[in-house]
Amino acid sequence: MLFIVDNASSNAAHWVAQVEKDTCRVIHLTVNMGIAHALNVGFQAAHALPQVEFCAIFDQDSDLSADLIDRLEGYQDQLRKRGPVAQIGPYFYEHNREQFLPFIEFKRGVPRRKYDAGGGTWTTADYLISSGSLISIDAIRAIGDLDETLFIDYVDIEWGLRAKAKGYQSYGAYDVRMDHRIGDAALDVAGVKLAMHKPLRRYYYYRNALLLCRRPYIPLMWKINECVRLGAKFFIFGALSPRRRADLSMMIQGIKDGLRGVSGKFDHH
Numbered sequence: 001m002l003f004i005v006d007n008a009s010s011n012a013a014h015w016v017a018q019v020e021k022d023t024c025r026v027i028h029l030t031v032n033m034g035i036a037h038a039l040n041v042g043f044q045a046a047h048a049l050p051q052v053e054f055c056a057i058f059d060q061d062s063d064l065s066a067d068l069i070d071r072l073e074g075y076q077d078q079l080r081k082r083g084p085v086a087q088i089g090p091y092f093y094e095h096n097r098e099q100f101l102p103f104i105e106f107k108r109g110v111p112r113r114k115y116d117a118g119g120g121t122w123t124t125a126d127y128l129i130s131s132g133s134l135i136s137i138d139a140i141r142a143i144g145d146l147d148e149t150l151f152i153d154y155v156d157i158e159w160g161l162r163a164k165a166k167g168y169q170s171y172g173a174y175d176v177r178m179d180h181r182i183g184d185a186a187l188d189v190a191g192v193k194l195a196m197h198k199p200l201r202r203y204y205y206y207r208n209a210l211l212l213c214r215r216p217y218i219p220l221m222w223k224i225n226e227c228v229r230l231g232a233k234f235f236i237f238g239a240l241s242p243r244r245r246a247d248l249s250m251m252i253q254g255i256k257d258g259l260r261g262v263s264g265k266f267d268h269h
Contacts, residue, residue, distance in 0.1 A: 001025065001049060005042045008032040034151035034265065039130065043140055052137060059131040063179040064090070071176045072134040075122055079171055086143060086163035088171040089133035090178040091116055096186045097193040103128070103172035109221035120174035126222075127160025128170055132178045139168055149263035150211065153204040158212055165217035189236055199246035202237070203254040203266055206230060210258025 002024040006012050008031050016026055027041055039057060046055045054076065056069050068090060075088050094101050102113035103125035114123050133156075143163045146155050160170050183201070186193035197205075209230055213223045234251055241247045 001046075001052075003027060003042045003045050005029065005038045007035070007038045032265075034148060034155075035130075036146035036148040036150060036152075036155045039155075040145045040148065043145065047137060047140075054134050054136050055140070056134045057130050057132070059180070061181045062092075062131045064132065065177065068132070068176055068178060069134065072173060075171065075173055075176075076134060076136065079122065079169075082169070084139070084142070084168045085136065086139050086160065086168035086170045087128055087133045087135040088122070088173055089128040090176040091172060091174045092129070092132060092178040092180045094195075095179060095181050096183060096195065098186075099193070101129075106219060106221055106225075111222075111225055114172070116174040122171050122173050125160075125170045125172045126164055127157045128172065129180070129182075130156040131180055139163070142166065143168055150208045151204060151263075151265050153201060154208040154212060158208075158218075161212075161218055161222065187237075187240060189240065194233070194236065196241070199243055199250040200266060202247050203250040203257075206234075206251050206254030207258040207262065208254075210255065211261070211263060213258075214261065 004019065004024060004026045006016075006026055006028045008029050012026075012028065019026055025045070027045060029038060029041065042057075043055055046052050054069075054073060056072070058064065072088050072090070076085055079085050079088065091100055091103075093099070100115065102115045103123055105112050105114060105124055105126050114125070143159065143166055147158050150158060163170060183195045183197040187196050188194075209226050212218050213227065237247045237251070238244055
């Protein structure tokens with residue numbers, strides 16, 4: 001069964017009639033309460049179906065092969081022999097940056113960016129992007145729902161790190177591929193392409209990073225690395241972004257609210 005969670009969109013009338021009602025169910029939310037809430041609603045709907053073992057998550061801007069879910073499920077069955085599995089996801093090509101993005105895993109306090117060197121099958125990771133990931137119902141029950149207080153951004157990272165703290169491992173599959181887009185056209189800084197987002201997303205990035213830094217189950221080295229990384233991006237986007245004034249304003253507000261412990265949806269007032 002395919003569930004489409006319509007997160008209070010304004011264009012549902014344009015596409016809902018095209019949905020195959022025999023195999024797909026649309027869940028309309030009247031208020032946008034964030035990506036975590038929308039995904040949790042989808043999980044709850046899947047839980048209610050008998051004999052459902054896995055949930056696969058996809059954004060509207062992901063393009064996947066017909067056998068992606070079957071292949072990820074095969075890896076789930078294989079990797080369970082190593083211990084509790086949180087999730088497994090594909091190696092995805094990010095079109096705005098025109099490159100495959102690595103899986104991330106901290107080793108001895110240093111983040112390793114794990115690219116496919118050729119011939120790889122699977123690898124361990126600390127977290128995955130939510131789109132494309134295959135998660136077992138048992139893992140969701142054991143680890144808990146996605147954190148709705150974050151609203152958007154860092155939701156997948158928080159869940160992956162929480163899963164790891166509870167003894168559940170995330171995996172990436174190099175030989176299962178997916179196309180995906182993150183944000184808008186990338187910002188090229190001396191040959192390094194950085195994801196661009198609307199200024200409001202800058203707010204959530206900085207606020208939620210600081211909120212995670214307050215949590216005891218988040219590894220210390222992740223906190224240090226993330227603060228250094230976002231510190232560098234603060235100056236890059238503040239100087240080079242075409243929307244630098246708005247970006248700076250939102251990043252500063254995100255830092256303030258993160259330090260104050262503010263969560264949930266951004267209050268424009």
